[in-house]
Amino acid sequence: MTTRIFGSGIKRREDPRLITGEARYTDDIKLPGVLHMAVVRSPYAHANILSIDSSAAEAMEGVVAVYTSEDIGDGLAGLPTAWLIPDSDLKTPEHPALAKGKVRYVGDGVAIVLADDRYRAQDAADAVVVEYEELPAVIDPEEAAGEGAPLIHDDVEGNIAFTWAPFDEEASNAAFEAADVVVSERILQQRLLPTAMEPRSAMAQYNAATEELTLWCTSQNPHIHRFIISAVTGLNENKVRVIAPEVGGGFGSKIPCYPDEALVSWAAIKLGVPVKWTETRSENYLITIHGRDHVQHVEMAASNDGKILGVRATVYAGMGGYLSTAAPGIPTILHGLLYVGPYTIDSVYCKSIGVMTNGTPTDAYRGAGRPEATFLLERMVDNVAREIGMDPAELRRRNLIPAFEDGHDVAAGLTYDSGDYPAAFEKALDMAGYGDFRRQQKSAEAEGRYLGIGVTAYTEMCGLGPSQVAGAVGFQGGLWESATVRVTPTGKVQALIGASPHGQGSETTLAQIIADELGFPVDDIEVIHGDTTETPMGWGTYGSRTTPVTGAALAQASRKLKDKARALAAHLMEANVDDIEYADGSFSVKGSPDQAQSIQDVALMAHLAWNMPEGMDPGFEESQFYDPPNFVYPFGTHIAIVEVHAETGEIDLQRYIAVDDCGPQINPEIVAGQIHGGVVQGVAQALCEGVVYDDNGQLLTGSMMDYCMPKADMFPNFELGETVTPSPHHPVGVKGVGETGTIASTPTVYNAVLDALAPLGVNQIDMPLTSAKVWSAIQDARS
């Protein structure tokens, strides 16, 4: 009996090149004659540009040109916002590649310098003299939406870019009025820095004779980048080739099309030589999108016996100085539709107000809208539990949606695909020893030690998603994927995909799907991605969608090939197709197992085409477009156990239990890796990460000296468990798992800490829960 490759935790085939430094990133690509671009960036968060004097810079050795927005003129269109949420009175202020007359956040580009050397480019950038008239700045989104806030864009009245409130407010009010208990909290979802290991980089080369532009860039979605670069440069899309070579992580920050990518393209066209730009880490923190940034006013209604009746929130979502590519969709579609979570809540209301501020633009960051929803929901469940005096785990148990296999409609308007929330929940509680812990907690408290436990039950929507839904919610693209499975005459496989993985291990996972469907050894399968000329169209890697959507396309393309192989094998063995049996990559005739054709034999014969059945085309290659009929909804329960040291405010994360259900696991090691990384990022939001600006909009957390990235020694060994509930609508039943850890872990750890602090009378602390804040909260509660 052979071991099935689907479900096997084989090593990631990406890792040897990554670990040995042989991977080739954008900045590793060297072109002769390349010019280096440095960007003169605004030191002010909000200012009028009075004058720009580049004469000294232009005279410096090695400097080829200095350009401002005036020089670009109409050579570059403004960067588009590509998620136009409907019924929200959305304003899309112009986002020029270089500021026109006004800067709107620290780091906003004012001029570019092109020089023959990166150092000289920087020297010259420092020599560009810009005279500014500083204007009052505003960072807090709620404040920016208030009276008297400085106006950031003349055409965005009151700084309000959109107001999205699709639910029935009257019905929500009625539910709240009828409730025994209403709890409320003002929750700050602090700004976060995505901090991909590889900073962003872009290099463009233009061939004037063929009018072709090649752009190498750090992209999660090269086909979307091609689309946008074509739109902003005016080049025909077929003349633009975007290549995302090795990309060192993104977490959403490499979805948007940024000014820098447009600028290298424009300069390469203008000057006729290649132009490269690679950001520094300081630039990365200033100008690459930030995540989260919500001020949420949340309420939950419940009955005294623990029935959750409704949740409602008004959310001020900071957009920053401009609307980034997908920004409007994040605090709306990907947020408010998740307000029911895994619970039987009949009433939801969300009013999400997108507010322009003088911060760096925000956009999708791992989880994108769903962590912010899950946090508020889980926080409020704990608040209700405390209010009515019920154990928070018991309150969750009473409100979980019972198991369902094929569709469940919820009040937020979604139809969940499948779920068995109680099974994952009880498994996690068992793993944690919940009842025992509560007893230990009591005895510890008697000794003056403060232990706490946090439990999060979650589900989330990912595998984005049906294109019809994308259209209905204003996403300016489809959300299908396409893939080609191409088998060479010698029986080796090239799988070409439109998605663009950048560290997830998808080259391994997707190869396992193909190997499982067709019987090729997994090592004979190569997954090719990232080049718009080599690969078929796709919408990219984000929203935990590559395995669910691209994986489905590959499974279906493989099945087409298998049908062809079966028919050809039957023909070659002079048997009836219905008599062909398939096992482990071999086709045989029922009853004569000694007569067989391997998949490799069949591939060769299909290529040779010496003896094809009537009507069968030669070759061994199939393509598939796959538009998912629904999102997929992974789910699970996470539990954290912490001890808070009252003397210092330090938090010791002692145990972390995660039970996740992403359907059948193609590669359990990769699933575990995704959960580990996601949990670390989510816990970091709870405990240590957070952007801080001063009142003038200066970024104070501008380096890792102040912005606290999580460290390995902050974490215990994670205790993972799983349940397996296939998605009913997916060819191989799988759901996404790239974001679940981030979505579930922030409230889990936050609630654990607040549970520990409950005996001390502390009810709320803004994230991140630094020791200084925890200690101060304890002092305040005592005094």
Place this chain on the structure above:
Amino acid sequence: MWPNKFDYLRAGSVAEALASAADGGKFLAGGHSLLPAMKLRLDSPEQLIDIGRIPELQGISANGALTIGAAATHAEIAASSDVQTMCAALASACGQVGDQAVRNFGTIGGNIAHADPASDPPTVLVACGATVNIQGADGARSVAAQDFFIDLFETALEDGELITSLSLPNCSDCQCAYVKFPHPASRYAIVGVAVCLKMDGGSCAQADVAVGGATMKAVKCAGAEAALTGTTLDDAALSAAAEAVKADIADDLIGDIAYPEAYRQQMAGVFLKRAVAAAQG
């Protein structure tokens, strides 16, 4: 990331380094403080004089007292059995600087010349009564560590002077320790406390205490020392010392966006107790 243009010169001797410094420029040893500042263009020396390989600045010797060459790396000091014996707190502090790669490159001389208030070794040097040996164009001089550190990133070094070595008294009959509350982001000290205790039977005959991280420079804490001296280091003495240390550092406190002065001041008391416990451990 992209420093300004600079010249680079590797000096073969202290004399050559000093002569070169007459033309301006900065000394480069491990580069773990200077180069990051240059990459951010916060510092733009026209010339770097690399002193990292000068033979006279190398090595650690124990001859009644400890002498540590200015170019000794944190890793060398942390691993030195002489330092572990004669000033365990310094070995411990150097072992907590940065990460292993930083410790392999960063030098003690560069560290104290930079005088980062959140750095670990200065706190121990002040507590343990170290002397900084300095060479200049006009000759050599020695300065007590306590007088060497003047303010944030400010020392008694004059332009063109070079630290050649550190001298430390033999503290092998003391109980000494350095305990640090690391900043979660940078792992620099939110507060670091060094104690050096001379015990006479069960009683503390002499206590030397210094606090860094929470302060503009490493501060010798006379109040805490007095509160410990002559006691059996019982709970009452520790509590009194914890209170006293907060007063000792009250005029020198610093904070940052995440860990304000008041918090660091309180934590100095907590970590003083921990340092005494570690020293006795």
